[in-house]
Structure formats: C-alpha cells, structure tokens
Amino acid sequence: MSTPSLLYLDNVTVSFDGFRALNELSLLLVPGEMRAIIGPNGAGKTTMMDVITGKTRPDKGDVLFHNTIDLTRLDEPSIARLGIGRKFQKPTVFEQLSVRDNLLLSLAGHRRPFGVLFARQTGEERDRIEGILRTTRLGQHADRLAGALSHGQKQWLEIGMLLGQEPELLLVDEPVAGMTDAETAQTADLLRDINRTRSVVVVEHDMEFVRALGVGVTVLHEGSVLAEGSLDDVSRDPSVIEVYLGR
C-alpha cells in the first residue's frame, strides 16, 4: 500500500538566471499533518510556497496534490479553488470594515463580494462566522474596525479570512513576525486548533514558536531538504548546526 499523500513535491527545481532557488527538492505531507519549514535566509522557503500555489512554475519536477493532481499545470485561482489557501506575511485586511464584515466577505461561495454586506445574513453564515471568531480568539473584537486591531489580531483575522474559504491545506508565511511573546504563544495554540481539521504548512524563523507548535520540522538549505524530524532532532544534526542554528 502506498503512503497516503496530501502534497508531494517530487524533485522540484526552480532556477532564476541559472541560480537554483530550489534544487531537486522533494517533500511529502500526509493528510492532516502540520509541518514547520525552517532554514536560513535564501534557503528557498518562499519559492517553495510560490511553487505550491502556482505563482512560480518549476523548471523540473512535479507537485502532486492528493497523489493525482499536478499543481504545476494549474494557475493560482485554480489551485486556491482546490482548497489550498495561503497567508502572506503582511496582513491585508479591510481596515475600514468591522472584523465580522471582513469575515463575511471571506466566506466561500460568495460571487459578488461587497454585495453580501448589504444582504441579510443567513443562519449558516452567522454560525460559520461565530466559529471562526472563536477559533481566532476575536469574539470580543467582532464589531471593532479591523484597522483598530493590534498587529497580532490583524494576523489572526487574516487567518480567519483564509478559514472562510474552507481550505484543506493552509500555507502560512512567518505568522509571528512582529508579534509580542503572548501573541506568538496564542498563534501556536490557534494553529494547533486549526490543524485538528486542516493540514498546515508554516514557514517561520522564530524557534520558540516552532517549539510551541510541537510538529515535524523540515530544514531547507540551498533549495533542498537538509534535515527532517522533530525540532530536537534537527537541532542536534551537525549539518544543521553548521549551516543554520550555529550561526
């Protein structure tokens, strides 16, 4: 029996003017998994996310979703519709709207986004928004303008907006950059909650946060996987110490 696979990057190479940002990168994510991706600056983390979401096309290699769908043949909107959602580092919430209205706009299935603000909410929409408010710890702030939230709360709102699209796999890029220690700890809890029902790939430099996640870690270096395992395992790996943690 083959290993169940949610996402499989098979020998993916991406070159920019002859420079290999990804160099025969292979990585397997099983359904339901949360994986942390770490690695020094320039290791290829962002390029890897760009390949998964269809922003960058590899020169070589396949990216298989559920073993059968080759993402390298699809464009960004098609990949998003398949259930792969990405949160970029910088929050891009609608500052002039309330937290609740931001979430309403994000719900999957709306064809004319801004029109929904003037339409009567359905019970199902209300329930889904309440669920996302609970997950993102924003229940107390539902009626505040998004622009009045702290940096950390804006990041949670954006994660909530991603949840509105019901992704099967969330890609999260440096979620705790610029957060306070308390916000960082809460973000780890929040992602663990989300991971009960969805798979997650999180790129992060903050090792305290990665430790709090308590998930498998992949170390990238020069566009390839240098090590994989628990944070303790990879922290002990001499090659990792040499290129990254020991710097």
Ligand SMILES: Nc1ncnc2c1ncn2[C@@H]1O[C@H](COP(=O)(O)OP(=O)(O)OP(=O)(O)O)[C@@H](O)[C@H]1O
């Ligand atoms: N569009 C591009 N054109 C040329 N070179 C690029 C391009 N995108 C990335 N690179 C190079 O590819 C390498 C990998 O970059 P990438 O942004 O994927 O690394 P990263 O691991 O995300 O780094 P960081 O932790 O700094 O965000 C870097 O050397 C970068 O300069």
